[in-house]
Amino acid sequence: MASRVSTASQRHAAVAILRSASATRDLSKGMALHARLILSTPFDIVLHNHLIAFYAKCGCLGLARKVFDAMPFRNSVSGNFLMSGYISSGHHRDALGLLRVIDFGGSWMVRTIVRSMARAVEQWDHVSYVTVLGHCASMKDLVLGVQVHAQALKRRLELKVYVGSALVDMYGKCDCAHDAHCVFEVLPEKNVVSWTAIMNAYNQKELFEDALQLFLDMEMSGVRPNDITYAVALNNCAGLAALRTGSALGVSALKTGYWRYLPVSNALINMYSKSGSIKDAWKVFTSMPYHDVVSWNLTITGYAHHGLAREAMEAFHYMLSVAEVPSYVTFVGVLSACAQLGLVDEGFYYLNTMMKEVGVIPGKEHYTCMVGLLCRAGRLDEAEQFIMSNCIVTDVVAWRSLLISCQVYRNYGLGHRVAEQILLLKPNDVGTYVLLSNMYAKANRWDGVVKVRKLMRNMGVRKEPGVSWIQVGSEVHVFRAEDKVHPQMDQITEKLEELIYQIKAIGYIPNFAMVLHDIEDEQKEEHLMYHSQSSVVQYIPRKGYQIHPCRLSAAIQNEVHVTLLIYFDVIKKILTEKPEIDEAYREATLRNAS
């Protein structure tokens, strides 16, 4: 009896050592323990399982495997540790081979799954299912996910809360919100993770309102949100630019103490930024005790989105000064800021020198920014060369950027070439076809206009209704392209025309858009004037455009920026009698928060 107690406590201590060695990736510490363990008798399966976990964490899959193979007997935990080790280090084939889900005779994916799955699946425990489903979720492997689901059903495991939540998440990540919902609905016990997973599935599908409703349902059912739940809910607000709801959630997170968690404060930055309140986003940032690279990236790209490229660059340099290492996304933000400011040399310095220094390999998005930068500087031919020599010839976005600049600089010769180039890529979004049609119209190539129209019809490309909305106070003002039902429509249109007149007077080409007009009338000069690349409007993937109070087009300079700010002030005043109330409310919220 006494010896058993001592063994148990020794085991406890050994597990603790292995855990800490895993956490710090202290290979020698764990190996020393391993050496002692080999000599000790009797064989302890729990310790050996943790040994597998330790080696797997340290990236020594070979050693983990050796321990596994040398064990006189194993349990499902041994397999799970090894498998999650393989999965997290990317050896998916080995991981799944371990449990013989898949034969590796040929392609590892689809065909062999069904045949071989039944063989070893009886060795799985419920954690195996969770592990594999997590893998399916991150790989978006719906085919395997469905197979696993079928097996789970057979063994009646799908109602267990961990397995169920993993299923909900898997379907959500695979873009099957409906299936996620079905699994979620029948779960007899739903915990905070199940709720968060389903909310996130709706978020993925851009069903933001439904996701927010789920947040309320969850609270009604007595489940408390955690930091991730708040983050997901705030991301839904960001998708709707629902400033009021987002602020309220921020206050709620403050009350419950989740405000200080990184996912929550990052989501708050995102929400404020996407809702047009970049100042509040910055206030959140400065009130955070520490930041991660996502916080920085959100701030940098947030400023860039608002046309505040100077501030974006400042934030970037601030980031470097506190020795935070920029990431792939950081450089996307920085280069887009450079593009706005026309900083060609600096842009190339970041692309060719700094990115190499910090070990970030430039990708499509960076090259696309560089195209935008060259276009912004009016170096259209270089931009064309750049596209062709940087493996982004198939990137519609890059060509579109060039196409727009061709219009701005009235270089219709190049514009025509670019349009032909884009057509070869067979784009499938309306926006591109509208741009193409505009280009041809401007270049007086009516044959081109007809061609584009025909293509759109044949491909079944339908025009999404242009919708803009802005939240002022507690009201959301919606503007549809095809109707003019907003009571203050006349006033707003009048102001818009006035502003465009002013911009033209200073000599700028008004390429900012406010989608209050009908994009059906592509041929009208008026339309060509209003409709162009994103600027005052921010595209929201779901259904339309969100007017940003201070978003500024790359091609518009400072004095126009000021005009725009004034202009949006005017709009706000038109839309609300007492705009300062909303302002005061936000101030109060922020004061509470910090």
Next chain:
DNA sequence: CGTCCCCATT
């Protein structure tokens, strides 16, 4: 042993 968040170009 395990499930939920993570920013980007036009």
